[in-house]
Amino acid sequence: MKLLDTLSKEEQEVDISKKVKIYLCGVTVYDESHIGHARTIIVFDVLRKYFESKGIGIEFIQNFTDVDDKIINRANKENKTAEEISSKYIENYFTDFDGLNVKRATNYPKATEHIEDIIKFIEKLIEKDIAYTTKNGVYFSVSKFPEYGKLSKKKIDDLQSGSRIEIDEEKKDPLDFAVWKLSDKEPTWESPWGKGRPGWHIECSAMSIKYLGENFDIHGGGRDLIFPHHENEIAQSESCTGIQFAKIWMHVGMVTIDGEKMSKSIGNVKSIKHVLENWGPNIIRLFCLSGHYSKPIDYSEELLKENLTKWRQVETCHYELIHANNETGEEINEFVTKIGMEFDTALNDDFNTHLALSAFFQLAKETNRLAAEEKLGLNNSKTIKEELKRMLEILGLKIPEITDNQKEEIDKLIIDREKARNGKQFEDADKIRDKLNEMNIELIDHKEKTIWMRKEMIRAEK
RNA sequence: GGUACUCUGGCAGAACGGUUAUGCGUGAGCCUGCAAAGCUUAUACAAGGGGGUUCGACUCCCUCGGGUACCUCCA
Structure with a gap:
């Protein structure tokens, strides 16, 4: 299988001679998941199911970002702990994605459960003089990674001049990003640099390398993660290990609404829960797979x-x-x-x-x-x-099962209807048909026989 | 402003230097007691504009333009 790699902009053959190792950037658990998350995750779900159908082993890791300002803000607002918020939305995540018939990943590592690994990773960066400490935290020094910008095709100079990042006098370069933020506000962890919490990008570097090794097959996520998240991951990982990080970068296009990206500020976010209630998993999956994964898809x-x-x-x-x-x-x-x-x-x-x-x-x-x-x-x-x-x-599509008892009942009703039809008692026959319709059973009259089908109940159809 | 992606028939959406898929929709028909479902068939002067390369371009190159995304958190 060939995939278009965002980094090289060339199609790369996936090595299927051994287990295919995939890392997908999952969600930050501070709110309900939406149809955009669904698309990315469904694309990868089908990818892994396809490999597996060919007998190819896969190792599929998808993280949960469970330390983040948004989580903390939400926790403060609701007077809860960050942990309460994140665990609530992790639970919510599984309800949604089980409902979408997404197979569980090999592992769902959480940032908070990998603080040790993250600290070790940062220590290595400091040892190599790639990261430095300030009174606010530990920063990655972008100038120490000359290839910075290679994924997003950005030039360091352009980034610096057009930078909208708030000025932090302590940083050597405005582009430098935090790998460890010093803070007293919970949640915090002890570290060699003081109490605080990890930056966003570092968790994915640390966890992907921990579970998949320094050089693995496919790293994926939504297109919006190319910069800065994946760019920073590459910088951290490759400057730490000295070798190529992911072999293939696979990015899934955005789900738009009326041509615009879904966002909280516009208020056009469609939650999975809502869409699932109305359309069920099969229609959503078909919709999410209906265009090429790399292109945007408009929800309607x-x-x-x-x-x-x-x-x-x-x-x-x-x-x-x-x-x-x-x-x-x-x-x-x-x-x-x-x-x-x-x-x-x-x-x-x-x-x-x-x-x-x-x-x-x-x-x-x-x-x-x-x-x-x-x-x-x-x-x-x-x-x-x-x-x-x-x-x-x-494709992860499922035709709803029907029990033997129901089948018997249906068959019996069909026979009754046949009798009525043969006797030209069409009103009676239609009554039986209506009754079956109410059970979501539709009849198909063939020349020689009548068969039934159970239609999946789709609320939005009504 | 920079970078990336994108611009195909009413809608959705692929492939390909040489017949422009496919699906939805729409029209007609078949089937049926009537329906439904399904099938058959018809239907589109389709490629943002302008140049160029070529025997030939939707496909390659140039140019102008539109859209979206990213450049801060984002799937």
């Missing part, structure tokens, strides 16, 4: 609705396959193989989920075509089912 009800239409086709396909019982069907192996290859080829080429989805929908469409023409049989439906299942798993 219309697009969600479009994905709902597509999802209904997949549901239909799924139930047609379940109910397929013709003796023989049309030969389909070649088509399924071709579609499967298109799906994989798309993902292998810079993770083009949009093209992969096209293949996926084509498979559903072809299945529905066969069903419409009564050409879906036991043999070909099995082939399609296997491929569909593979794709559904990679």
Whole structure:
């Protein structure tokens, strides 16, 4: 698989000869997660599921930033401790992302649980004379890392002249950033430089290296993290270890609303909770994967609705396959193989989920075509089912299960309806159909038989 | 101001130096007791403007312009 690397601006082959090691910058836990977080994390969820479907081992680390001014501010405002705030929103995070059918990462390291590692890291930087102490804390000296700016393609001079960073007389250079902030306000930890807390960027350097080694495969996050966060991570890590940090930098585009980035100040943030309640996980995942990961995607009800239409086709396909019982069907192996290859080829080429989805929908469409023409049989439906299942798993989509009891009840009602229809008691037949509809069961009348499908309940549809 | 990304049909959105996918939408039809779902089929003078390279450009180069993001925290 090739991925476009933000740093080299070239496509780089992912080394799959051994475990693929991925570090994703997660969220700062001071508030509810929103659809923008969802997109980034869903992209990486599909990436890891794709690797795993190929039998490739992965090590997937996603951090929680649980020390940060925003957390502290919120804690003060609500008269709580920072820890109470962060643990509340970590819990909230898992509710949201379990709901989105995101597989749990190998590990979710927290900054507060890695203070030791962070301190050791800073000590190394000081030893190497790359960081220095002031009365406010420990700072990374940007001038000691000549390649500073290589990820975000910024020139140090430009940054200095256009700097909007508040002036701190203690710093040697306005661009220098804190790796340790001295402070008395809780939460604080003891350090060789005094009581305080780590800066933001240092945790990701320390934790990614701890769990994945000094040189690992993929480092990801939202595009907005390129500068300064990832730039600073590179500076810290590479000046500390002396070797290349991440092999590939993969950045996911923003979710916008009416063309604008979501932000608290504009007040256009869509929380996952809210979107999930209205649209469910499948539609959101389809939406998040509908464009190339590196590009922005605009959130709108219309697009969600479009994905709902597509999802209904997949549901239909799924139930047609379940109910397929013709003796023989049309030969389909070649088509399924071709579609499967298109799906994989798309993902292998810079993770083009949009093209992969096209293949996926084509498979559903072809299945529905066969069903419409009564050409879906036991043999070909099995082939399609296997491929569909593979794709559904990679994409993290799930058709809701139905219990055997419910199935029995449905079958019984369908038989009753058939009797009524045969006797031309259409009013009775329609009553039964309405009753099934209320159970979210939709009937599909074929020439020879009537089958049922269970539609996922989508609130926004009503 | 600097840097990055971006500008494709009503909408969404790919690939590719030489036939401009695909999906949604829309029209018509099939199926149906009627529906629904699904299918079939039709539908788009589509590439921000202007130059250039080329036998040929949406795809490469130049230039002008629009948009967004980042330059402070941000997925």
